[in-house]
Amino acid sequence: MEEKVRVRFAPSPTGPLHIGSARTALFNYLYAKKNGGVFALRFEDTDKERSQKVFEENILAGIKWLRLEADEIYYQSKRENSYQSALKKLTERGLIYESDGGVYFKIPVENKKIIVDDIVRGKVEFDSKDFDDLVLFKKDGTPTFHFANVVDDIEMKITHVIRGEDHLSNTPKHILLYEALDATPPKFAHISLILNPDRSKMSKRSGDVDLDEYIRAGYLPEALINFLVQLGWSDPESREFLTMSEIIQSFDLSRVQKGGAVFDIKHLNHLNHHYLMQKSLDEYMQLAEPFIKQFAGDKALLESAIKLIQDRAQILSDIPELISYFFTQPEYDTPLLIFKKSSPEQTSKGLSVALKVLEKVSPKDWTKEKLQSILDEAISSESLLPGDLFWPIRVALSGQEGSPSPVELLEAFGKEESISRIKIAINKLGV
Numbered sequence: 001m002e003e004k005v006r007v008r009f010a011p012s013p014t015g016p017l018h019i020g021s022a023r024t025a026l027f028n029y030l031y032a033k034k035n036g037g038v039f040a041l042r043f044e045d046t047d048k049e050r051s052q053k054v055f056e057e058n059i060l061a062g063i064k065w066l067r068l069e070a071d072e073i074y075y076q077s078k079r080e081n082s083y084q085s086a087l088k089k090l091t092e093r094g095l096i097y098e099s100d101g102g103v104y105f106k107i108p109v110e111n112k113k114i115i116v117d118d119i120v121r122g123k124v125e126f127d128s129k130d131f132d133d134l135v136l137f138k139k140d141g142t143p144t145f146h147f148a149n150v151v152d153d154i155e156m157k158i159t160h161v162i163r164g165e166d167h168l169s170n171t172p173k174h175i176l177l178y179e180a181l182d183a184t185p186p187k188f189a190h191i192s193l194i195l196n197p198d199r200s201k202m203s204k205r206s207g208d209v210d211l212d213e214y215i216r217a218g219y220l221p222e223a224l225i226n227f228l229v230q231l232g233w234s235d236p237e238s239r240e241f242l243t244m245s246e247i248i249q250s251f252d253l254s255r256v257q258k259g260g261a262v263f264d265i266k267h268l269n270h271l272n273h274h275y276l277m278q279k280s281l282d283e284y285m286q287l288a289e290p291f292i293k294q295f296a297g298d299k300a301l302l303e304s305a306i307k308l309i310q311d312r313a314q315i316l317s318d319i320p321e322l323i324s325y326f327f328t329q330p331e332y333d334t335p336l337l338i339f340k341k342s343s344p345e346q347t348s349k350g351l352s353v354a355l356k357v358l359e360k361v362s363p364k365d366w367t368k369e370k371l372q373s374i375l376d377e378a379i380s381s382e383s384l385l386p387g388d389l390f391w392p393i394r395v396a397l398s399g400q401e402g403s404p405s406p407v408e409l410l411e412a413f414g415k416e417e418s419i420s421r422i423k424i425a426i427n428k429l430g431v
Contacts, residue, residue, distance in 0.1 A: 005037025006159050009063075009070075010149070012044045013055040016210040017062035019263075020164065020194045020202060023228040027191060028162045029068040030229070030251040040156060041070035044149070045077045046142045062211045066221055067244060074156065076148050083143040086151045086181060087136065095180055101139035105147075105177065107131045114172035119189035119253045121165070126172035134173055146170065150177040158186050162253070165190040189253050192232050195260040202263055218291060218316025223272035231261035241274055269314040277311060284310055291316050295327050302326075304412040308404040326412070329421070330399025334428045337395045339387030348431035350389035351396065353382050355422050358415070366415050368407040375407070396425035 009025040011017065025041075032039040041063065045051040063070065087103065090096045095106050112128035136147040143151070153161065168190045178185040194202045202209055214224060226240070229247055233256050239246070279287065285306055295302050305323040313319050338347045357378045361371070379389055393406040397413060410418045 005035040007032045008040040010042040014050040017059045033248045038071045040072040042074040103137040105134040116171045154183045160187045162189045192260045220275045227268045273314045325398045332399040337392045339391035342388045346388045348429045368411040371407045
């Protein structure tokens with residue numbers, strides 16, 4: 001009978017959940033679900049000084065936000081008996097000695113070749129003579145990472161260890177411990193590190209690396225999931241946007257690349273924009289709510305504004321800047337009103353013509369379709385160019401070069417506010 005797949009994600013609660021650690025958790029989760037296995041979460045919390053409850057909660061919240069529900073949860077701090085039992089076994093075999101208050105595991109003195117048959121990297125050979133004896137317990141009596149890691153993986157019956165390539169050099173030492181404890185080592189898969197665009201290692205010194213930063217910026221879980229899985233893995237059908245079930249169905253460690261995966265924020269933004277565009281207006285408003293509390297007073301205007309910019313925001317935190325001009329009079333330099341092929345005189349004429357015809361439009365005709373028709377007719381009858389009229393209307397209403405179309409803005413603002421802003425623009429020109 002084939003052994004049931006069991007994997008684990010083993011963070012230390014000494015800091016917030018790192019984006020690279022989130023990807024490791026995702027790869028473990030996907031492999032477990034693809035193979036009908038178990039995804040365990042193990043807190044390596046033996047560092048009493050640095051481990052904090054707030055970081056544990058942060059990691060749990062991040063895993064939940066990414067929809068990676070753990071089947072089992074363990075805490076190393078509650079497993080002291082297991083480490084003492086394993087230590088006793090090694091001591092009885094004469095493989096342990098004490099020095100300077102610590103407990104050491106003797107690395108074989110003979111030249112012992114250790115082969116790590118890595119799923120991602122292939123066969124990697126190490127020599128035991130290159131390693132120092134391994135500390136198993138610190139002076140304060142807590143087990144070291146190496147010892148607790150191996151003992152836990154044995155007792156949790158972990159079949160596959162999927163982790164970052166920075167742990168590859170630890171693996172031969174762990175294999176020696178497995179052998180000393182009469183245990184069969186799991187299969188190993190060391191995934192590449194995430195790199196900055198300049199191919200340097202992504203670290204806290206080089207940018208935003210905590211998952212929280214991306215959640216607070218307004219990225220969606222489905223965008224982060226697709227982005228993280230594509231950092232080092234490729235879909236056999238080259239699909240860019242996949243549901244979790246589609247990723248699980250296609251995921252295979254044989255398609256994980258050896259080389260470092262470059263973190264491309266533009267690609268993440270592209271993915272996030274795609275998923276934002278899939279949301280209904282109600283869903284979008286609900287997602288946007290934490291970012292737009294300062295605009296909550298005028299619900300109708302807020303909904304009109306959100307509807308107009310939904311295709312423009314790449315992340316939810318973009319929204320306040322994109323809609324601020326709906327709620328406050330925009331500030332802009334007078335030259336911005338003048339289209340590149342127009343002149344101050346023609347621009348002033350265009351705005352005056354627009355003001356004249358718009359003041360005559362009835363409330364029932366204040367729709368973007370009717371307004372487009374009325375203004376097109378005014379341009380024709382007054383021998384104006386579209387840039388003489390539509391461009392300055394856009395700037396007068398939004399204060400921006402790029403915005404929804406002028407007639408969409410007119411419809412959203414309504415007659416009174418639109419006319420007020422056009423008058424301000426005419427006064428700015430002073431022609």
